Amino acid sequence: MALEEYWRKRDFRETPEPAGDRPGPAPQAADLWHRLPQGQRYCVQMHRATRLHYDFRLEHGGVLLSWAVPRGPSLDPARKRLAVQTEDHPLDYGDFEGVIPSGYGMGTVELWDAGTFTWTRESARDPDGQISRGDIKFQLSGEKLAGEFALVRIVDRAPRPAGAAEAQRSFLLIKKRDEAALAGHEAADHDGSVKSGRTLDEIAAQGGGDPRERQRARRRGAREAVHAPAGSLGVAPARPPGPAGPPAGPPPAAHPSLDPVIEEALEELSRMGAAGSWRIGPRRLRLTNLDKPLWPDPVITKRQMIDYYVRMSPYLLPYLQDRPLSMQVFPDGITGHSFWRKDKPAHAPEWIDSWLFRGEGGSKTWIVVNEAATLGWLANAGVVDLHPWHSRIDSPQRPDWAVFDLDPSEPATFEDVRDIARLVKVALDHLGMRGVLKTSGQTGLQIYVPLRRGPDYTRVRGWVEEVARAIGRVEPDRISWEWSVSRRAGRIRIDYTQNIINKTLAAPYSLRPGPGAPVSTPLRWEELEDPRLRSDAWTMATIWERLRETGDLFGDVLGGDQDLPGRWAPPAA
Ligand code: MN
Numbered sequence: 001m002a003l004e005e006y007w008r009k010r011d012f013r014e015t016p017e018p019a020g021d022r023p024g025p026a027p028q029a030a031d032l033w034h035r036l037p038q039g040q041r042y043c044v045q046m047h048r049a050t051r052l053h054y055d056f057r058l059e060h061g062g063v064l065l066s067w068a069v070p071r072g073p074s075l076d077p078a079r080k081r082l083a084v085q086t087e088d089h090p091l092d093y094g095d096f097e098g099v100i101p102s103g104y105g106m107g108t109v110e111l112w113d114a115g116t117f118t119w120t121r122e123s124a125r126d127p128d129g130q131i132s133r134g135d136i137k138f139q140l141s142g143e144k145l146a147g148e149f150a151l152v153r154i155v156d157r158a159p160r161p162a163g164a165a166e167a168q169r170s171f172l173l174i175k176k177r178d179e180a181a182l183a184g185h186e187a188a189d190h191d192g193s194v195k196s197g198r199t200l201d202e203i204a205a206q207g208g209g210d211p212r213e214r215q216r217a218r219r220r221g222a223r224e225a226v227h228a229p230a231g232s233l234g235v236a237p238a239r240p241p242g243p244a245g246p247p248a249g250p251p252p253a254a255h256p257s258l259d260p261v262i263e264e265a266l267e268e269l270s271r272m273g274a275a276g277s278w279r280i281g282p283r284r285l286r287l288t289n290l291d292k293p294l295w296p297d298p299v300i301t302k303r304q305m306i307d308y309y310v311r312m313s314p315y316l317l318p319y320l321q322d323r324p325l326s327m328q329v330f331p332d333g334i335t336g337h338s339f340w341r342k343d344k345p346a347h348a349p350e351w352i353d354s355w356l357f358r359g360e361g362g363s364k365t366w367i368v369v370n371e372a373a374t375l376g377w378l379a380n381a382g383v384v385d386l387h388p389w390h391s392r393i394d395s396p397q398r399p400d401w402a403v404f405d406l407d408p409s410e411p412a413t414f415e416d417v418r419d420i421a422r423l424v425k426v427a428l429d430h431l432g433m434r435g436v437l438k439t440s441g442q443t444g445l446q447i448y449v450p451l452r453r454g455p456d457y458t459r460v461r462g463w464v465e466e467v468a469r470a471i472g473r474v475e476p477d478r479i480s481w482e483w484s485v486s487r488r489a490g491r492i493r494i495d496y497t498q499n500i501i502n503k504t505l506a507a508p509y510s511l512r513p514g515p516g517a518p519v520s521t522p523l524r525w526e527e528l529e530d531p532r533l534r535s536d537a538w539t540m541a542t543i544w545e546r547l548r549e550t551g552d553l554f555g556d557v558l559g560g561d562q563d564l565p566g567r568w569a570p571p572a573a
Contacts, residue, residue, distance in 0.1 A: 002063045005087035009104040016098050017105075020090020032195055033095035033114055042140060043094040043114040044073060046191065046200055049107035051529050054187055056083060056173065058117060058138065060127065063088040069173055070419065072112075072187025073145055077175045078477050079185070082419060083151060085169040097195050097203060108204040111195040112187070115142025134171065143194045147180025149173060154423075154474065155430040170426045172474060258311065262372055266307055280310070283351055283373035287380050294333040294384070300517050300540065306379040308511065308540050313372035315552050316386075316509045323388035324355055324366035324396075326504050331382045334513040341383070342366065342502070352377060355393045359502070368393065384513050387504035390457075396501060397456045401557050402464050402564075404435075405495040405505060407444035412492050414443065414535065416478055418528050420492050421445050423471045425525060431565050436556050437528070439535040441512035441520040446505055450560030461499035463564050468494035508554045511540060519543045522553035 003020055012019045033043065041059040046052070047068075054072040057064035067083035074081060097111040120137045123130045130136045134153025140146055154170045175181055191199045198206070258266070265280040272278065275288045290303040309316070330338045344354045344367045353368040369375060369386070378386070390399035404424050406417050421437065424447050428435045435447045451460065471494065478492050498505060506512060506520045518536035521543065527533055538546050 002061065002088040003090055006089055009087065011103055014102050015100050015105075017096055017100060018090055018092035020092055031095060033111075036114065036116055038091075040116040040118065041091075041094055041114065042117045042138075042142065044112045044142075044145065044187075045096070046072070046110040046112040046187070047105070047107060048200055048204070049100075049105050051531050054112060055086070057089060057094065059091060059094070060131070062091070064091060064093055065131070067151065067171060067173065070422075071415075073149070073173055073175075074187065075145065075147070075175050075180060075182035075185035077177050077181050078183070079175070080474060081173045082422060083171040083173040085171060095195070097193055099204065108200055110191070110193045110198070110200045110203050112190075112193065113142045113144040114194050115140060115145070117141065120148055134168075137176075144190055145180075147178045148176040150176060154426055258314065262310060262313065265376075266310060269303065269307060269310075272303075278376065280373040280376060283349075283371070285349060285373065285377050285380065287376075292333070294330065294382070295515070295517050296333070296335060298516065302380065302382070304540070305384070305511065305517075306376055308517075309375040309379045310372050312509050312543075313375055315547065316375065316507065317369065317372070318558060319507045319509075319554070320369040320386065320388050322368060322370070322392040322394065323390075324357065324393065324502065325369055325389075326387040326502070327367075327378060327383040328385040328387070328513065329382045330384050330513060334384065338384075338513070349377065357393075357396065384511055386507045386510040388507050389502060389504055390499070391501065395453060398453045399451065399455075399457055399460050399499065400453060400560055401451055402449040402460045403498050403505060404447040404449075404464060404468070405440075405444065405493075405498045406446065407440070407493050407495065409491065409493070412478065414533075416492050417443075417445050417535075418533070420471065420475065420478065420494065421447065421528055423474060424467070424494075425528075427467050427471060433562050433565070434556060436522065436554055437525060438508055438520055438522045438554060439518075439537065441506060441510070441518040441536055441538075442514055443535050445523075445535065446520075448554075448557045450557045450562055452561055452563055455564055457499055457501050459564065461496055464494075464496040464499050468496050508552075509543070512536070516541070521546065522550075524550070524553060 006020065010017060033041065039059060043057050043064070045055040045057070047055050051070065054069045056067045056069050056073060059065075066086045066089050068086050069081050069083045071079075071081050094114060095111070097109055099108050100106050117138045117140050118124070119127050119130075120139050123136045123138060127136070135150070136152075137148060137150045139148050151171050151173055153168070154172060155168070193199075193203065196203070261281045265278065268278065269287075269290075272287065272290060274290050275286070278285050278287045287306065290301065290306070292302045293299045294302055294305055324342075327341045328338055329341050330336060342364065344352065344365045348367070352374050353370045354365045355368050356363060356365050367374070367378075369378070369388075389396070390401055390403065391397065392400065406420050406424075408414060408417050425435065428447075428449065433449055435449045438446050438448070440446055455463075497503070508520055508522050510520050512518045512520060514536055516536070517540035519538050519540060521538040523533075
């Protein structure tokens, strides 16, 4: 009965994986898995599917209890690893290696390690009780792994709000300190099957030994190559919408349909010389140096940036409306000097909305972007990044969302950022809260948690700090609290200090001053698992195709209906 989920997910006419519904093939003398004593076996399968991970499996109760470990088990006690429980697998799976040509788990499997284990401590007395409590300890004796490990559910056992099922499946795999511990150990450095001696790439190239399987895998590969959607992650090359200089040419078909007033204004922009007077509905503004390159190689001109921001206005304005704006200005393009502008300059047209804020440091008049024409004016002034406040002018001390800003620094990688984003998701699921995810457009990811307006910045910041510190206890070697770049080498920063008045992040769909004009792009949570995901995956040129496919994925942050939890229980580690 334990295998029902396993069977439901697979078509055994298609996959070479064992069906597990009858006694397996007669054990062969040379078969490592079947030589191991029954009832005490474990294995680790390196599995390149949507994303590379390691499946850790323990034999218990006639099945293989299973966890997917994205970064693989480590012998280093400091390297606690996220392990997501998956469906029980049949015992014969412990011998499986090869290519899964289609369907669930499609990809290549290497039998990375196998051996025996014994339960230790409380798990020795009551394995079933400890399994249901999500806290098990065991001693491994395998080809690559050895010594005592613990698998501990991350969240506590308090009653959980709905939507926390995913959190229930999240564990940490932790090496205990003993003579088998090995600092710096990484599974990826030990690629090589304990069954066949082959590396994962060799298995992928050779298949599972069955030529029909390889043929199926090849056919599948060919199909995928033909049908890969042009707008999917990272596939479309970064290219500006047209060559430098007028005219900009007909807009690509993927552009959204626009208000006729804006459509007409963009028409006029494309026909204008290097400068001129421009009309968007009732607004008039003077455009200058339209063919000045703002991005080099490929060249993107100021005319193109103005076109982008005005064309994006239906998506962008909801996130700017009624919010004071900070802006980063690059008068000579992204390779030249830049400065931050937080006030409305004296030469700005009078029709641009503004708001006077009396803060501790004095009074300042801020720009508030409530219409497409303002976006046109800003772009003409060389504004590349748009950074709206998290709060609105009618209640400036009370933000509409909490933000988790995740940024790597060398040698931490985007993979580390993804892992931390998953941990933030686990924490939010545990609290029964929703977060929305976007790329920063540069190197990081950002999670916005929509709130019902009420708590002030101090409270919101305190809550984000608590969650971030709880995650830090889980992943201490990868989280940094240090703000300054020099002091956070190799770590991920969860910057809770962003939750403060007039500290800001780039708006969704804001351009960023990076190669190819990347765009801060809202994501679905599942896209975290896409190996092609990058923070700068979408650009001024490719975002339109993406929007046509996904629509705006960020709308959930507006009109937030979530309250901060009264209490936040840190994960047991
Ligand atoms: Mn797997």
